[in-house]
Amino acid sequence: MLDIGFMELVVIGALALIVVGPKELPGLLRTVGQFVGKARAMARDFQRTMEDAAREADLGDVADAVKKGGNLNKLPFDNQVVNSLKEFERTVKSEVNDVKRAGEAAASGGGATKPGPSNTPTPAAAPEKAPPTAEPAPAPAAAKDG
Incomplete structure (x- = not known):
C-alpha cells in the first residue's frame, strides 16, 4: 500500500x-x-x-x-451465449466486408454490386459527367469574302 x-x-x-x-x-x-x-x-x-x-x-x-x-x-458459462456472441461477430465481419466490396466497386466504376446477406441498399453509381476541357471549343469558320 x-x-x-x-x-x-x-x-x-x-x-x-x-x-x-x-x-x-x-x-x-x-x-x-x-x-x-x-x-x-x-x-x-x-x-x-x-x-x-x-x-x-x-x-x-x-x-x-x-x-x-x-x-x-x-467457467461454466451457457454455451448458447458464447455461440450467440460468435455468430454476432461473424455477422458484423460479413457486413463490413460487404460494405468494403460495395465501396471498391463504386470507386472502380463497376456499377452493380453483388447483393450480400444484408438488407441494406447498395449505393447507386452516380452518372458520369464529361470532364471540363482546358481548351475552348474551336469557333465556327466565318465565311470569307472573296
Whole structure:
C-alpha cells in the first residue's frame, strides 16, 4: 500500500510536533486514528456487500476465479451465449466486408454490386459527367469574302 519507512515516520512526526504543538498532538493522532479506522470499516463493508451480491447472483465461481487469477473461459458459462456472441461477430465481419466490396466497386466504376446477406441498399453509381476541357471549343469558320 504505502511504502513509508521508519525515517519518513520520524520526519512526519517531527513536522506534526512543530506545526501542531505538543499539547494538541495526542488529540490529532487520536482523530487521525479514528478516521483511518472508519475508512477501513467502510472498505470492509463495501467488500462484503459486493461479495454478497456476487453470491446472490450465482457469480461465486467468477469471483473465486478472479481472486485466484484463473482463466474465465473455463467457467461454466451457457454455451448458447458464447455461440450467440460468435455468430454476432461473424455477422458484423460479413457486413463490413460487404460494405468494403460495395465501396471498391463504386470507386472502380463497376456499377452493380453483388447483393450480400444484408438488407441494406447498395449505393447507386452516380452518372458520369464529361470532364471540363482546358481548351475552348474551336469557333465556327466565318465565311470569307472573296
